[in-house]
Amino acid sequence: MMTAKNLQDRIKLNNGTAMPWFGLGVFKVEEGPELVQAVKTAIKHGYRSIDTAAIYGNEEGVGQGIREGLKEAGISREDLFVTSKVWNDDLGYDETIAAYGASLEKLGLDYLDLYLIHWPVEGRYKAAWKALETLYEQGRVKAIGVSNFQIHHLEDLLKDAAVKPAINQVEYHPRLTQKELQAFCRAHG
Numbered sequence: 361m362m363t364a365k366n367l368q369d370r371i372k373l374n375n376g377t378a379m380p381w382f383g384l385g386v387f388k389v390e391e392g393p394e395l396v397q398a399v400k401t402a403i404k405h406g407y408r409s410i411d412t413a414a415i416y417g418n419e420e421g422v423g424q425g426i427r428e429g430l431k432e433a434g435i436s437r438e439d440l441f442v443t444s445k446v447w448n449d450d451l452g453y454d455e456t457i458a459a460y461g462a463s464l465e466k467l468g469l470d471y472l473d474l475y476l477i478h479w480p481v482e483g484r485y486k487a488a489w490k491a492l493e494t495l496y497e498q499g500r501v502k503a504i505g506v507s508n509f510q511i512h513h514l515e516d517l518l519k520d521a522a523v524k525p526a527i528n529q530v531e532y533h534p535r536l537t538q539k540e541l542q543a544f545c546r547a548h549g
């Protein structure tokens with residue numbers, strides 16, 4: 361198992377996309393100058409991954425921080441790995457495609473590096489997954505994945521998926537190790 365030695369170290373996802381090990385998450389960070397400054401400062405100090413979501417309500421500020429941070433750091437958009445997530449209300453094929461477009465517009469970006477289904481809402485996540493596959497196949501996103509999925513959700517999704525999720529972003533820390541889920545994800549790439 362490889363470990364990161366600095367902020368720029370990356371790990372290869374199952375589709376070959378290189379994702380930074382470390383990133384700035386902006387959950388619960390409200391729109392405004394503090395958000396913009398946080399994103400700019402993270403980029404300035406070497407962070408190359410920024411993680412947001414539609415439901416956080418801060419994609420516009422994140423986008424501004426990215427644009428200003430890239431300019432100040434003298435790096436290109438391609439050097440940064442940007443993730444967002446489709447929210448429960450927008451799950452469904454057409455709804456997810458529209459939500460992706462809305463996120464890009466708010467962020468002021470041409471593409472995302474990673475787009476995730478935020479939660480496995482029963483009866484809705486499979487249609488959303490088909491939309492993510494379409495976005496991926498069209499080259500509009502570099503990698504697709506899920507968030508907060510448990511083993512039974514992943515098994516269900518994998519039955520019909522043409523593209524295997526590159527990521528299952530879950531809460532993980534000493535008080536919530538989710539060892540079975542981690543083993544399942546490793547075993548299935």
